[in-house]
Amino acid sequence: MAKARAARLAVDDWIQAGYAVLAEEGIKSLKVDRLCSRLGVTKGSFYWHFADIATYRMALVDAWGASRDEERRHFGTSNDVAPRQRLSQMMTTLVDARHWTLERAMREWARTDEAVAASVRAADRRVVGAVRQAFLDDGFDREEAELRANATFAAGIGFLHLSGPQPASAGAAQRERFLDIMLAR
Template identity: 65%
Template sequence: MTPAQNPSGNRLTIDDWLQAGYAILAEDGIKTLKIERLCARLKVTKGSFYWHFDGMPSYRAALVEGWRNLRDEDRSQIEAIGELPPRERLAQMMTSLVSPRHWTLERAMREWARSDDTVADSVRAADRRVLAAVRTAFEDAGFDPDEADLRANATFAVGIGFLHLSGRVPDPGQAAQSERFLDLMLAR
């Protein structure tokens, strides 16, 4: 048996399966994440699914692992922008949250975390790392630790709110709103 091909004629990869799962999670939630729905979305048979995964438990574990890997990449990017001025750092972090690359995944994992403790732990760990970077940016902008903590929490919450208010696709107008919000949060 060989793995199925995607519409472009290339063999499906694990990432193809993961992206399909993240899309289903973001669109309709964990209860709709079924092998049949994944196969229909990718236009392949169940045999292709079982070529890559032993079953739904291993598939779900791969989804969580994919999330962790992306978050590790994010942490590296946050560290790489650590030398930028605080406002630029904050703008890049907010923009990345609703970027096409992250949009579906962020929404999917946050939705799933509402019903799965393992996923919730992963999301919380990722959030703590990002929140620490946001807090540091506010401290670097000259706010005392308590004020930086308050502003970081508010900024993080608004960023997640922008994510959920965006609907099924990212809203291009949110970039301007994010910029105005950062001006407000950095004002003294």
């Protein structure tokens, strides 16, 4: 069975397995043996797709950055969506149940790996820019929009880390109340 499955594996299968291991067990568990075990294949399948674990980890980082960009691309260009609604969507996306553990794991990994840190910083800059634009669109001047964007982003990261082992439904109400405060004049 492992041979039949190995023939069907694609790079994305390895990426998704890596995300799962990273989110569930952390960076120290992101090893060839662990990935192969999770996918039910031999090391040969891994080495068919990747030269080594370092190459694999870079592919994982690159894929994460690309997926974050794809998910967040609409934040900065949603002119047909009211600024408050855009901000709410951004905060909800950050702590979405599908991604919140991986987001936290990537930020933790970024503390010890400069390539990961660069990817996280680049994604963060794009999000802060979209948040800033929402505040500008809501009528705040540039200086005030910058301040509120940075505070909102920092609070969003805080909400991410305070969410516990899984996102809580009470968190949505807190995030909405936070936006009420940030949009008050």
